[in-house]
Amino acid sequence: MGQLPLYVLNSMHSKLVFTSLLILLWVPFPAQAAEISPSKTSYTYKTVSGCTIQADVYRPNDSKITPVVLWIHGGALIFGRRDNIKTRHLERYLDTGFTVVSIDYRLAPETKLPEILNDVQDAYEWIRRKGPELFRIDPDRIAVVGHSAGGYLTLTSGYRLRPRPRALVSFYGYGDITGAWYSRPDPFYLKEPVVTAEKAHQAVGQKVLSESSKEDQRWLFYLYCRQQGLWPKEVA
Numbered sequence: 001m002g003q004l005p006l007y008v009l010n011s012m013h014s015k016l017v018f019t020s021l022l023i024l025l026w027v028p029f030p031a032q033a034a035e036i037s038p039s040k041t042s043y044t045y046k047t048v049s050g051c052t053i054q055a056d057v058y059r060p061n062d063s064k065i066t067p068v069v070l071w072i073h074g075g076a077l078i079f080g081r082r083d084n085i086k087t088r089h090l091e092r093y094l095d096t097g098f099t100v101v102s103i104d105y106r107l108a109p110e111t112k113l114p115e116i117l118n119d120v121q122d123a124y125e126w127i128r129r130k131g132p133e134l135f136r137i138d139p140d141r142i143a144v145v146g147h148s149a150g151g152y153l154t155l156t157s158g159y160r161l162r163p164r165p166r167a168l169v170s171f172y173g174y175g176d177i178t179g180a181w182y183s184r185p186d187p188f189y190l191k192e193p194v195v196t197a198e199k200a201h202q203a204v205g206q207k208v209l210s211e212s213s214k215e216d217q218r219w220l221f222y223l224y225c226r227q228q229g230l231w232p233k234e235v236a
Contacts, residue, residue: 038094041135045126046119051106053119053210055126056082057135058090059099067141068127069093070165071102074148076225077116077235078108078204079218081211099137101127104210105153108235109221111208117160119210120153124161143167149174182231189226200224 038058046053059066073080082102093100105119128139144165146154151173158168174182203217212218225231 043134045103046122048106049208051208051210053104053106054082055101055103055123057099057101058094059135060094063136065132065136065138066097066099068131068137068143069098069100070124070127070142070144071100072105072120072144072146072150072153073102074146074150075107075212076222076231077113077149078222079212079216080107081213099135101131106208106210107212107218109204110206113236117153117156120157121160124157124165141166143169145169145171146173147171152177177236178232182229184229186226186229189223192223192227195220195224195227197224
């Protein structure tokens with residue numbers, strides 16, 4: 001069969017999303033959820049500026065060649081990590097026959113948006129180049145899936161990645177990141193205690209990093225950006 005057209009799904013309705021992925025990547029519809037004991041293996045797909053950037057690969061313990069979900073976490077590009085994937089989503093991807101590759105990427109503001117986009121591109125190219133040998137995947141059947149800021153990175157994949165992914169699924173992803181909603185003080189976040197510039201910058205640092213824990217205070221930097229309308233400037 002020829003190359004299927006690229007579809008973009010921006011949806012919070014999981015049944016539609018999973019059904020569409022099954023169709024686009026030619027995965028048989030399971031009669032019932034399979035009994036799967038997935039394996040998880042962590043890889044370093046890139047090292048830059050002394051920062052190792054990793055990916056977790058989840059797949060069923062079998063020898064089948066599978067399509068891939070490249071999963072991108074949210075966190076305003078400022079915080080978050082690859083293991084933030086929801087268990088129920090991961091289980092559904094695996095039950096329906098996908099290998100899931102959940103990636104980290106360098107975080108802002110220490111790393112700016114152009115280099116973050118490069119990380120996603122390098123992860124995609126690594127999956128296509130190394131994936132067939134390392135974890136038995138079909139490099140021509142990749143869907144990119146992301147949430148929030150990860151949804152924005154997913155949407156950029158449609159015009160940055162070559163060959164194009166077979167599908168893009170953006171869960172509440174960003175659209176216009178320079179629009180008023182992000183470039184002006186936000187009334188919702190102004191209801192929170194004001195974060196000073198000094199306190200915000202104490203929550204981040206000069207060291208390049210590609211993941212953050214729940215104990216990190218990086219959320220304060222995001223809150224400061226939203227209160228001041230500075231997210232596009234600080235991140236991009």
